[in-house]
Amino acid sequence: MSDAGARLFARYAYPPNLLGYCGPPSGDTLISSPADEIARRAQAFEGAWPYLEFLASRAGVDDPLDERVVEAYWIGNALVGRPDPADLHEFLRARFAGQAGGTWQQAADRAVAHHSFHVFEVYPWAALLRRTGNPSAASVLDRCRIRTGTVTEVSGESAQVTCHPLRWDGASLSPGPATTEQATWSANGQSLLPSPTPGTLVALHWHWICDILTEPQAAEIEAHEHRQLTRINALGATR
Structure with a gap:
């Protein structure tokens, strides 16, 4: 597990977790936790974690919290553009079954493993x-x-x-x-x-x-x- 990747994840995930919008309870402890605890808690982020798993698997990386993978999801880098949108879409159909209200289910030609896609197409807002x-x-x-x-x-x-x-x-x-x-x-x-x-x-x-x-x-x-x-x-x- 990458300590740097875990801490990068915590920096971006902490604000909504603190507000109780996503992730496991006790969000106020995320940034003060050791890296191995952050890694354990990260898997309870039902929105972000599937993208990290997907990016890591398609990049041939064993660790979803590899710093390059975490940066790809929250910020963006070369890893984001590698997977085919239809491949990601099929993956998300299984992981987000029952998630209604957004436009993601019709996004087989434009799905991308980046936080912006989740915000604007998976969420219903x-x-x-x-x-x-x-x-x-x-x-x-x-x-x-x-x-x-x-x-x-x-x-x-x-x-x-x-x-x-x-x-x-x-x-x-x-x-x-x-x-x-x-x-x-x-x-x-x-x-x-x-x-x-x-x-x-x-x-x-x-x-x-x-x-x-x-x-x-x-x-x-x-x-x-x-x-x-x-x-x-x-x-x-x-x-």
Whole structure:
């Protein structure tokens, strides 16, 4: 098992687990757990774990928490584009049987083992947004996706981050104008990463800064999101 991969997984999985949205109970302990405990808990993430297993198996890697595999799912790298979409789709049909509400069951030609696909096509929120226009659905999508931002100010265990929230115009989703939000990078001394500094490029998940990014990593996240938004917006235009 890769300690680095386990800890990378914990950084991205911790924010929704802390809120009780996915993963096993006691989410507040995830980032303080040793790597072997993180690995055990990771298998209870019914959304993320199947993708890690799939990516590892198709890459010929024994460990679903190999750092390259974990990075592929949350951020994106060369491993993401290797599997055939139909192969992933068939795998997910077995693993997500009974998961209704999204568009993934019709996605045999576009399925990709990346968090953005799970957010926008497996979860029901994008389909719900198209049907109802409910702004709460847009808010959930915005928070649930991995989004990029730039730190402008740090104060204690929180920071001001400039990013582009999702905007729903009644027909399509797209990144809106830049705005500044407050995000947490540490709580009661429990942190996901060293203290960021102004100018740092970061990844955010829900209300947390979960990673410090390189420019190529930020570009990967944004490219995968652009792909998903283009496809779900096209689905809406044809209905």
